Amino acid sequence: MLNRTLLMPSLSASLFYKEIDQLQPISFDKVFQFRKFNSICNGFVRLGQYSELLNQTEVLEMQKGSGRKWTLARDLDQLKEFSTNQYDQYEVIRIVGKHPFLWHDHWPIKDYAKIFEGLVLVDEFAKEAERVISKIRAVGREFSDNQVLAKKGEVDNEDSTKFSSIPYMAVHMRIEKDWMIHCKKLEQRSNINEICSSKEEIIQRVANIKAVNNPTVVYLAVADSLLEDNTILSGWKDGLLPFEKKKLGVSHIYDKYPYLIKSAIDYEVCLRADVFVGNSFSTFSSLIVLERTQKTISMGVPSSCNNNVGWPSYAYNVMGDLDGPKKWFTNMSDTSLQAVSYGSNRVSC
Ligand SMILES: Nc1nc2c(ncn2[C@@H]2O[C@H](COP(=O)(O)OP(=O)(O)OP(=O)(O)O)[C@@H](O)[C@H]2O)c(=O)[nH]1
Ligand SMILES: [Mg+2]
Incomplete structure:
Protein backbone atom coordinates (compact mmCIF):
# COMPACT_ATOMS: atom_id res chain seq x y z
CA MET A 1 0.00 0.00 0.00
CA LEU A 2 2.83 2.42 0.71
CA ASN A 3 4.56 1.32 -2.47
CA ARG A 4 7.84 1.38 -0.63
CA THR A 5 10.86 -0.87 -0.33
CA LEU A 6 11.42 -2.81 2.88
CA LEU A 7 14.91 -2.14 4.22
CA MET A 8 16.73 -5.41 4.77
CA PRO A 9 16.04 -6.58 8.31
CA SER A 10 18.44 -8.19 10.74
CA LEU A 11 17.51 -11.43 12.45
CA SER A 12 18.39 -12.36 16.00
CA ALA A 13 20.75 -15.29 15.95
CA SER A 14 20.35 -16.55 19.49
CA LEU A 15 18.25 -16.62 22.60
CA PHE A 16 19.34 -14.18 25.27
CA TYR A 17 19.52 -16.83 27.98
CA LYS A 18 21.67 -19.11 25.86
CA GLU A 19 24.85 -18.45 23.90
CA ILE A 20 25.52 -14.97 25.29
CA ASP A 21 28.69 -14.93 23.24
CA GLN A 22 26.78 -15.25 19.95
CA LEU A 23 24.12 -12.60 20.43
CA GLN A 24 25.03 -10.58 17.37
CA PRO A 25 22.26 -10.11 14.80
CA ILE A 26 22.55 -11.69 11.38
CA SER A 27 21.48 -9.74 8.33
CA PHE A 28 18.79 -11.26 6.11
CA ASP A 29 21.19 -11.84 3.21
CA LYS A 30 23.54 -13.98 5.33
CA VAL A 31 20.71 -16.49 5.68
CA PHE A 32 18.56 -16.11 2.56
CA GLN A 33 19.43 -15.31 -1.05
CA PHE A 34 18.71 -11.58 -1.35
CA ARG A 35 18.45 -11.32 -5.14
CA LYS A 36 16.42 -14.49 -5.41
CA PHE A 37 13.94 -13.14 -2.86
CA ASN A 38 13.40 -10.00 -4.91
CA SER A 39 13.01 -11.90 -8.15
CA ILE A 40 10.54 -14.43 -6.75
CA CYS A 41 8.53 -11.73 -4.94
CA ASN A 42 8.73 -9.27 -7.84
CA GLY A 43 5.65 -7.05 -8.02
CA PHE A 44 4.66 -8.06 -4.52
CA VAL A 45 7.38 -7.29 -1.97
CA ARG A 46 10.76 -5.66 -2.48
CA LEU A 47 13.79 -5.64 -0.18
CA GLY A 48 16.43 -2.92 -0.31
CA GLN A 49 19.86 -2.30 1.19
CA TYR A 50 20.63 0.53 3.62
CA SER A 51 23.57 1.42 1.40
CA GLU A 52 21.17 2.47 -1.37
CA LEU A 53 19.77 5.29 0.77
CA LEU A 54 20.72 8.87 -0.09
CA ASN A 55 20.05 10.16 3.41
CA GLN A 56 20.07 7.77 6.32
CA THR A 57 19.45 10.27 9.09
CA GLU A 58 16.17 11.94 8.12
CA VAL A 59 13.54 9.45 9.12
CA LEU A 60 9.80 9.83 9.55
CA GLU A 61 8.47 7.80 12.44
CA MET A 62 5.13 6.06 12.10
CA GLN A 63 3.81 5.19 15.55
CA LYS A 64 1.86 1.95 15.77
CA GLY A 65 -0.61 1.45 18.55
CA SER A 66 -1.13 -1.73 20.50
CA GLY A 67 -3.77 -3.30 22.66
CA ARG A 68 -7.44 -3.84 22.04
CA LYS A 69 -8.19 -0.28 20.95
CA TRP A 70 -5.85 -0.60 18.03
CA THR A 71 -8.07 -2.17 15.40
CA LEU A 72 -7.58 -3.46 11.91
CA ALA A 73 -9.50 -0.46 10.59
CA ARG A 74 -7.13 1.97 12.31
CA ASP A 75 -4.20 0.08 10.90
CA LEU A 76 -5.54 0.49 7.39
CA ASP A 77 -6.45 4.15 7.89
CA GLN A 78 -2.93 4.85 9.03
CA LEU A 79 -1.46 3.08 6.03
CA LYS A 80 -3.72 5.08 3.71
CA GLU A 81 -2.61 8.29 5.34
CA PHE A 82 1.07 7.46 4.98
CA SER A 83 0.64 6.57 1.34
CA THR A 84 -0.49 10.08 0.38
CA ASN A 85 2.05 12.24 -1.44
CA GLN A 86 2.60 14.60 1.48
CA TYR A 87 5.03 11.96 2.80
CA ASP A 88 6.87 11.44 -0.48
CA GLN A 89 9.67 13.77 0.61
CA TYR A 90 10.66 11.26 3.31
CA GLU A 91 12.95 8.66 1.94
CA VAL A 92 12.61 6.47 5.03
CA ILE A 93 9.62 5.69 7.22
CA ARG A 94 10.39 3.82 10.41
CA ILE A 95 7.50 1.87 11.89
CA VAL A 96 7.78 1.98 15.67
CA GLY A 97 5.79 0.56 18.56
CA LYS A 98 5.48 -2.39 20.83
CA HIS A 99 4.00 -4.43 18.00
CA PRO A 100 5.39 -2.59 15.01
CA PHE A 101 3.50 -4.68 12.52
CA LEU A 102 -0.10 -4.94 11.43
CA TRP A 103 -2.23 -6.29 14.24
CA HIS A 104 -3.88 -8.69 13.69
CA ASP A 105 -2.15 -9.83 10.57
CA HIS A 106 -4.82 -9.62 7.95
CA TRP A 107 -3.40 -10.90 4.73
CA PRO A 108 -4.71 -14.17 3.38
CA ILE A 109 -2.51 -17.20 4.06
CA LYS A 110 -1.75 -17.75 0.39
CA ASP A 111 -0.07 -14.34 0.21
CA TYR A 112 2.24 -15.25 3.07
CA ALA A 113 2.93 -18.57 1.39
CA LYS A 114 4.24 -16.65 -1.64
CA ILE A 115 6.71 -14.82 0.56
CA PHE A 116 7.96 -18.04 2.17
CA GLU A 117 8.59 -19.39 -1.31
CA GLY A 118 10.96 -16.47 -1.80
CA LEU A 119 13.02 -17.40 1.26
CA VAL A 120 15.70 -19.60 -0.24
CA LEU A 121 18.67 -20.48 1.98
CA VAL A 122 22.14 -19.34 0.90
CA ASP A 123 24.31 -22.12 -0.50
CA GLU A 124 26.35 -22.62 2.66
CA PHE A 125 23.35 -23.61 4.78
CA ALA A 126 21.55 -25.45 1.98
CA LYS A 127 24.65 -27.64 1.64
CA GLU A 128 24.72 -28.36 5.37
CA ALA A 129 21.07 -29.48 5.21
CA GLU A 130 21.96 -31.62 2.20
CA ARG A 131 24.75 -33.29 4.21
CA VAL A 132 22.37 -34.10 7.06
CA ILE A 133 19.75 -35.53 4.68
CA SER A 134 22.37 -37.68 2.89
CA LYS A 135 23.45 -39.04 6.26
CA ILE A 136 19.83 -39.92 7.13
CA ARG A 137 19.37 -41.68 3.78
CA ALA A 138 22.68 -43.50 4.25
CA VAL A 139 21.73 -44.99 7.64
CA GLY A 140 18.48 -46.12 6.05
CA ARG A 141 20.33 -47.86 3.21
CA GLU A 142 22.80 -49.44 5.61
CA PHE A 143 19.95 -50.85 7.65
CA SER A 144 18.14 -52.30 4.66
CA ASP A 145 21.35 -53.77 3.19
CA ASN A 146 21.99 -55.56 6.48
CA GLN A 147 18.46 -56.84 6.47
CA VAL A 148 18.89 -58.19 2.96
CA LEU A 149 22.18 -59.87 3.94
CA ALA A 150 20.55 -61.47 6.95
CA LYS A 151 17.79 -62.82 4.77
CA LYS A 152 20.07 -63.94 1.94
CA GLY A 153 18.73 -67.09 0.38
CA GLU A 154 15.22 -66.32 1.51
CA VAL A 155 14.65 -63.38 -0.81
CA ASP A 156 15.25 -63.10 -4.51
CA ASN A 157 16.91 -60.11 -6.19
CA GLU A 158 13.73 -58.31 -6.88
CA ASP A 159 13.02 -58.09 -3.18
CA SER A 160 16.48 -56.89 -2.36
CA THR A 161 16.19 -53.88 -4.67
CA LYS A 162 12.89 -53.03 -3.06
CA PHE A 163 14.74 -52.53 0.21
CA SER A 164 17.44 -50.29 -1.19
CA SER A 165 15.72 -47.03 -0.30
CA ILE A 166 13.74 -46.59 2.87
CA PRO A 167 11.79 -43.45 3.75
CA TYR A 168 12.55 -41.00 6.51
CA MET A 169 10.13 -39.31 8.83
CA ALA A 170 11.08 -36.10 10.67
CA VAL A 171 9.55 -35.62 14.11
CA HIS A 172 9.80 -32.13 15.55
CA MET A 173 9.82 -33.07 19.23
CA ARG A 174 8.96 -29.73 20.79
CA ILE A 175 9.86 -30.73 24.34
CA GLU A 176 12.72 -28.34 25.04
CA LYS A 177 12.91 -26.33 28.24
CA ASP A 178 11.74 -23.02 26.73
CA TRP A 179 8.68 -24.72 25.24
CA MET A 180 7.60 -26.56 28.38
CA ILE A 181 7.42 -23.23 30.22
CA HIS A 182 5.55 -21.53 27.37
CA CYS A 183 3.08 -24.30 26.55
CA LYS A 184 1.94 -24.87 30.14
CA LYS A 185 1.08 -21.19 30.47
CA LEU A 186 -0.69 -21.26 27.14
CA GLU A 187 -2.77 -24.28 28.16
CA GLN A 188 -3.90 -22.53 31.33
CA ARG A 189 -4.71 -19.28 29.60
CA ASN A 214 8.47 -50.42 8.40
CA PRO A 215 11.35 -49.87 8.47
CA THR A 216 11.46 -46.07 8.54
CA VAL A 217 14.25 -43.82 9.76
CA VAL A 218 12.94 -41.29 12.28
CA TYR A 219 14.91 -38.06 12.47
CA LEU A 220 14.28 -36.26 15.75
CA ALA A 221 14.42 -32.50 15.18
CA VAL A 222 15.19 -31.08 18.61
CA ALA A 223 17.28 -28.20 19.86
CA ASP A 224 19.46 -30.51 21.93
CA SER A 225 21.20 -27.71 23.83
CA LEU A 226 17.83 -26.82 25.37
CA LEU A 227 16.83 -30.39 26.05
CA GLU A 228 17.11 -31.79 29.55
CA ASP A 229 16.46 -35.39 28.58
CA ASN A 230 18.94 -37.80 27.04
CA THR A 231 16.55 -40.70 26.66
CA ILE A 232 14.65 -39.54 23.58
CA LEU A 233 16.08 -42.42 21.54
CA SER A 234 14.43 -45.12 23.60
CA GLY A 235 10.86 -46.43 23.57
CA TRP A 236 10.27 -46.28 19.81
CA LYS A 237 8.28 -49.04 18.12
CA ASP A 238 10.13 -51.85 16.33
CA GLY A 239 10.71 -50.86 12.73
CA LEU A 240 11.06 -47.16 13.54
CA LEU A 241 14.76 -46.32 13.67
CA PRO A 242 15.23 -43.16 15.75
CA PHE A 243 18.23 -40.86 15.26
CA GLU A 244 19.13 -37.48 16.70
CA LYS A 245 22.09 -35.35 15.75
CA LYS A 246 24.64 -37.18 17.88
CA LYS A 247 23.72 -40.74 16.90
CA LEU A 248 23.55 -39.67 13.27
CA GLY A 249 27.07 -38.25 13.54
CA VAL A 250 26.15 -34.71 12.44
CA SER A 251 26.66 -32.79 15.70
CA HIS A 252 29.83 -31.20 14.31
CA ILE A 253 27.74 -29.61 11.52
CA TYR A 254 25.34 -27.92 13.93
CA ASP A 255 27.95 -27.06 16.55
CA LYS A 256 29.55 -24.54 14.21
CA TYR A 257 26.45 -22.34 14.16
CA PRO A 258 24.33 -20.15 16.45
CA TYR A 259 20.77 -20.98 17.46
CA LEU A 260 19.02 -19.44 14.44
CA ILE A 261 21.11 -21.29 11.87
CA LYS A 262 20.82 -24.63 13.68
CA SER A 263 17.04 -24.39 13.47
CA ALA A 264 17.21 -23.20 9.84
CA ILE A 265 19.13 -26.37 8.89
CA ASP A 266 16.64 -28.57 10.73
CA TYR A 267 13.78 -26.69 9.07
CA GLU A 268 15.10 -27.77 5.68
CA VAL A 269 15.56 -31.38 6.85
CA CYS A 270 11.93 -31.46 8.06
CA LEU A 271 10.66 -29.82 4.90
CA ARG A 272 12.07 -32.57 2.70
CA ALA A 273 11.17 -35.56 4.87
CA ASP A 274 8.83 -38.20 3.38
CA VAL A 275 6.58 -37.67 6.40
CA PHE A 276 6.61 -34.82 8.92
CA VAL A 277 5.16 -34.89 12.44
CA GLY A 278 5.09 -31.74 14.55
CA ASN A 279 3.19 -29.71 17.13
CA SER A 280 0.40 -27.53 15.70
CA PHE A 281 1.03 -24.85 18.34
CA SER A 282 4.65 -24.43 17.31
CA THR A 283 5.43 -21.73 14.75
CA PHE A 284 8.38 -23.79 13.52
CA SER A 285 6.16 -26.85 12.87
CA SER A 286 3.33 -24.75 11.40
CA LEU A 287 5.56 -23.05 8.85
CA ILE A 288 6.97 -26.39 7.76
CA VAL A 289 3.43 -27.70 7.20
CA LEU A 290 2.53 -24.53 5.30
CA GLU A 291 5.43 -25.11 2.90
CA ARG A 292 4.72 -28.82 2.59
CA THR A 293 1.07 -28.08 1.80
CA GLN A 294 2.20 -25.53 -0.78
CA LYS A 295 4.58 -28.08 -2.38
CA THR A 296 1.82 -30.70 -2.49
CA ILE A 297 -0.59 -28.29 -4.18
CA SER A 298 2.01 -27.25 -6.73
CA MET A 299 2.45 -30.93 -7.70
CA GLY A 300 -1.17 -30.74 -8.82
CA VAL A 301 -2.36 -32.91 -5.94
CA PRO A 302 -5.31 -31.53 -4.05
CA SER A 303 -4.52 -31.66 -0.34
CA SER A 304 -6.64 -34.44 0.93
CA CYS A 305 -6.86 -35.80 4.42
CA ASN A 306 -7.30 -39.31 3.09
CA ASN A 307 -4.34 -39.83 0.79
CA ASN A 308 -0.60 -39.76 1.32
CA VAL A 309 0.42 -38.34 -2.01
CA GLY A 310 2.86 -35.47 -1.87
CA TRP A 311 4.17 -34.25 1.46
CA PRO A 312 2.00 -35.63 4.28
CA SER A 313 2.19 -34.12 7.76
CA TYR A 314 0.68 -34.88 11.17
CA ALA A 315 0.15 -33.01 14.44
CA TYR A 316 1.03 -35.23 17.43
CA ASN A 317 -0.62 -32.90 19.95
CA VAL A 318 -4.06 -33.62 18.46
CA MET A 319 -5.52 -37.13 18.55
CA GLY A 320 -6.34 -38.57 15.14
CA ASP A 321 -7.54 -41.93 13.78
CA LEU A 322 -6.63 -45.14 15.65
CA ASP A 323 -4.88 -43.25 18.46
CA GLY A 324 -2.42 -41.82 15.98
CA PRO A 325 -1.56 -38.15 15.42
CA LYS A 326 -4.02 -36.02 13.42
CA LYS A 327 -3.37 -35.54 9.71
CA TRP A 328 -2.46 -31.91 9.11
CA PHE A 329 -2.74 -29.46 6.21
CA THR A 330 -2.62 -25.70 6.11
CA ASN A 331 -5.90 -24.18 5.05
CA MET A 332 -4.63 -22.01 2.21
CA SER A 333 -7.89 -20.10 1.94
CA ASP A 334 -7.75 -18.98 5.56
CA THR A 335 -7.94 -15.20 5.80
CA SER A 336 -5.60 -14.69 8.72
CA LEU A 337 -2.08 -15.72 9.56
CA GLN A 338 -3.02 -16.23 13.18
CA ALA A 339 -3.43 -20.00 12.97
CA VAL A 340 -0.09 -20.42 11.28
CA SER A 341 2.05 -18.12 13.35
CA TYR A 342 0.60 -18.40 16.82
CA GLY A 343 -0.65 -21.97 16.74
CA SER A 344 -4.01 -23.66 16.77
CA ASN A 345 -5.50 -27.11 17.15
CA ARG A 346 -7.51 -26.68 13.97
CA VAL A 347 -5.41 -28.61 11.50
CA SER A 348 -7.88 -28.80 8.59
CA CYS A 349 -8.38 -32.56 8.80
N1 LIG B 1 17.90 -23.87 18.05
C1 LIG B 1 17.49 -24.97 17.49
N2 LIG B 1 16.18 -25.11 17.24
C2 LIG B 1 15.79 -26.26 16.65
C3 LIG B 1 16.72 -27.26 16.28
N3 LIG B 1 16.01 -28.25 15.71
C4 LIG B 1 14.74 -27.89 15.73
N4 LIG B 1 14.59 -26.69 16.30
C5 LIG B 1 13.31 -26.02 16.53
O1 LIG B 1 13.35 -24.70 16.06
C6 LIG B 1 12.54 -23.85 16.84
C7 LIG B 1 13.38 -22.72 17.35
O2 LIG B 1 12.68 -22.02 18.34
P1 LIG B 1 12.17 -20.52 18.18
O3 LIG B 1 13.34 -19.67 17.83
O4 LIG B 1 11.38 -20.20 19.40
O5 LIG B 1 11.24 -20.63 16.89
P2 LIG B 1 9.66 -20.39 16.72
O6 LIG B 1 9.48 -20.10 15.28
O7 LIG B 1 9.14 -19.45 17.75
O8 LIG B 1 9.05 -21.84 16.94
P3 LIG B 1 8.26 -22.39 18.23
O9 LIG B 1 8.92 -21.84 19.46
O10 LIG B 1 8.39 -23.87 18.11
O11 LIG B 1 6.86 -21.88 18.07
C8 LIG B 1 12.00 -24.72 17.96
O12 LIG B 1 10.70 -25.14 17.58
C9 LIG B 1 12.97 -25.88 18.00
O13 LIG B 1 12.40 -27.09 18.45
C10 LIG B 1 18.09 -27.07 16.55
O14 LIG B 1 18.95 -27.88 16.26
N5 LIG B 1 18.41 -25.92 17.17
MG1 LIG C 1 9.34 -19.78 19.91
Missing part, protein backbone atom coordinates in the same frame (compact mmCIF):
# COMPACT_ATOMS: atom_id res chain seq x y z
CA SER A 190 -6.58 -20.79 26.66
CA ASN A 191 -8.20 -23.66 28.52
CA ILE A 192 -7.00 -26.14 25.91
CA ASN A 193 -5.17 -29.25 27.04
CA GLU A 194 -3.75 -30.46 23.76
CA ILE A 195 -0.78 -28.11 23.47
CA CYS A 196 2.00 -29.73 25.52
CA SER A 197 2.78 -33.29 24.46
CA SER A 198 5.18 -35.38 26.50
CA LYS A 199 7.91 -37.46 24.95
CA GLU A 200 5.88 -40.60 25.74
CA GLU A 201 2.75 -39.24 24.06
CA ILE A 202 4.68 -38.30 20.93
CA ILE A 203 6.35 -41.74 20.69
CA GLN A 204 3.05 -43.53 21.19
CA ARG A 205 1.08 -41.50 18.66
CA VAL A 206 3.80 -41.73 16.02
CA ALA A 207 3.81 -45.53 16.47
CA ASN A 208 0.13 -45.53 15.48
CA ILE A 209 0.52 -43.88 12.07
CA LYS A 210 -0.83 -46.55 9.77
CA ALA A 211 0.41 -45.02 6.53
CA VAL A 212 4.08 -45.41 7.49
CA ASN A 213 5.84 -48.59 6.41
